[in-house]
Amino acid sequence: MxxxxxxxxxxxxxxxxxxxxxxxxxxxxxDLICNAQQLAIIFSAPNYCSDFDNAGALISVDESLMYCFQILKHVDRRPGLMIKR
Structure with missing residues (x-):
């Protein structure tokens, strides 16, 4: 060490x-390490468990290591829109 x-x-x-x-x-x-605890907290489950009104997020990194965050808002579920198998 x-x-x-x-x-x-x-x-x-x-x-x-x-x-x-x-x-x-x-x-x-x-080329890059993103540490979520120090960089930003990114939670990718919008409206987690239908109990939290949180947004999700993605981080996009291009070839020159420029980054941007994309915010994901939750969409209300409506009956009949789920695909059943």
Whole structure:
């Protein structure tokens, strides 16, 4: 383990530096990591369990790593619109 890794203050996980992220991205042929806890909370179930009036969201990332969020509003369900199999 490199010196840039260290135990976090609660001693339940590790903290790491940008060089570790760069190494991970290079080894895994990736360009970007999105950490939902620090970037934004993205919940993709609009009107979750019909109890919450929440929106869902998608993050789109293009080739130049520019990103945008798309908000998904829930649609009221109407009887007879469900497909039955």
């Amino acid at each position: 490199s010196k840039s890794w260290s135990m976090n203050h609660r001693e339940v996980s590790y903290t790491f530096g940008p060089e570790n992220v760069d190494e991970f991205l290079r080894k895994n042929d990736m």
